[in-house]
Amino acid sequence: MSRPPADPPLTRAPSAAPTVGELSEEELLARVLPLLARPAEQVLLGPGDDCAVLAAPDGRYVISTDTQVQDQDFRLSWPSGVVTTGYDTGVKCAAQNLADVAAMGAVPSALVVSLTLPPQTPVSWPQDFARGLAAGCEAMGARDCAVVGGDLGAGRELSVTATVTGDLEGREPVRRAGAGSGGVVALAGSTGRAAAGVALLEDPRYRPGEDELLDALAQAQLRPCAPVPAGPAAARAGATAMIDLSDGLLRDAGRIAAASDVVVDLDAVAVAALAEPLAPAARLLGADPRDWALAGGEDHGLLAVFPQGVPLPGPFRAIGSCAPAPPGNGRTRPRVLLDGRAPHLALGHPVGEGWDHFEP
């Protein structure tokens, strides 16, 4: 009678997961860069030299930068028990940066990424980050956006800064300042979902895996999905103003209104429709879903203004309109209205409030 082979004798203790502190910067890069490198037409010289070289076919490029810091912009582990992975952070990095380019009506072409990692961070974290960043670009319709450089360094807290560039394809940039009275205010993507998500993640009453709707809201915070191709589509359709909804509908609509010297009048029925999918989370937590829809940031939807009568491109739906600004507007009267009246948030936040990094 034969016996199954015995386990091989242990010649050494099983090794723990390697940490970034155990590798040199070059060894770490060698494990991370292959997960990001891909050939792309606009990359004339990729990573590995002092700079990358990018094509700017129409003689211009757009540029923006965004940072995420542990415990400020995300928690590594949340009170609900959820853990933020490197993959999540990579997806979020893609969403934040791609949305800024899309909001100019441009097509993202390249990213450079700086990662600051505590030495005890497992090597799998930056590898997962790279996978999330690549998958995020692909999922958000920016498959050809290439990572062309970066910086890896140590710090006490985990921090990610990316800079993105993009191509205007010969069009004029769509600025915040182009909204005209009578214009149609339209939204691509969502608003309030990431805010509902962070409220769930912060609350032990949320039990991940028990309710698909709640889990999807938590995902919207951890892995936001920006409607990137909607940006160039809006520009082609004639949008006259556009902004990335990173700080909340009221605050970001207020920025378009202030830059364009108009009033943005949001449609209460449309806002109620945006709030409706947030209701299950609001019920669980005793929150007001409309507050999230009006003041919650980080969904990275696009808010654009189209001339009246223009057919809205696919992902956009009308949620309001622009009216002329009365004298003194912005100081004595709010820039953003809801059905013609000053909006009030149920939970007493100041109107126009969104996310502020230095708020206590």
Added chain:
Amino acid sequence: MSRPPADPPLTRAPSAAPTVGELSEEELLARVLPLLARPAEQVLLGPGDDCAVLAAPDGRYVISTDTQVQDQDFRLSWPSGVVTTGYDTGVKCAAQNLADVAAMGAVPSALVVSLTLPPQTPVSWPQDFARGLAAGCEAMGARDCAVVGGDLGAGRELSVTATVTGDLEGREPVRRAGAGSGGVVALAGSTGRAAAGVALLEDPRYRPGEDELLDALAQAQLRPCAPVPAGPAAARAGATAMIDLSDGLLRDAGRIAAASDVVVDLDAVAVAALAEPLAPAARLLGADPRDWALAGGEDHGLLAVFPQGVPLPGPFRAIGSCAPAPPGNGRTRPRVLLDGRAPHLALGHPVGEGWDHFEP
């Protein structure tokens, strides 16, 4: 008889310096951006929208990113009693980033900057940073390089990430890989000064203000000065390879040698001349000045390779030559030699060693 006016009665306690935690992000930006904004021909749209828009006159741009983290890349206060100011950090940010563009033979055109600040940071710190960044650009010959965007956020430690872009002015980029056998290896700027400076700053035997030579070395660490116009000058003169000396002469020369498949043979007399100005610091600290010249990084000089017989542009001086790589080079034999022999550092560092962010 008249008496001098008495001090006005104290109606409130003297206010402490305001901190960034007491301001909103927009209030802070309003205090920092005016210190940076300046009109520049290549800036088609400046800060304030989702992206800036830059001109790329020849249809290409170069891009690179660099991060400095408190206690990793600089100390806020050093054992010698010196304090790193926001102004210092701004100058260093300029040097690091501008040198990367210069090393491609390009002219810096724009910067985006992300600052992560602990809430208790005085508001004067980011203001000083902005002044140092602007002054650094100007002092290093990149007056027209414009800050076109950024991000301000909170964190537990102070961190600065900048991304720089540049214009090749119609020339091909000067890569690391273009060195040919027989080429002249030349240096613009210094090497070892910043390393001597950090050794001084870290040592209580260094007393700031007592010796101008030592103070100048400490300054080279705190406020490095990159020879930025030397980069495009080298490209115009026909340099075939170039690198920013950020990680030390041996390591960065080794990168050119590996990328170009040559051996770089440094001239011992030239290296001794580079080490000579470091001697006073070496005497004080019992160090070897040649080690600093060979292995010290962060001066942000430019190392370039020119074809034999080409007149070297102004700031460059020859410090070695390129020889053919024998078979097996880089594994069994070093890529960088000193007078034809493997270099040895007096203090026993491994040869080819420079700065590594994840080393213990």
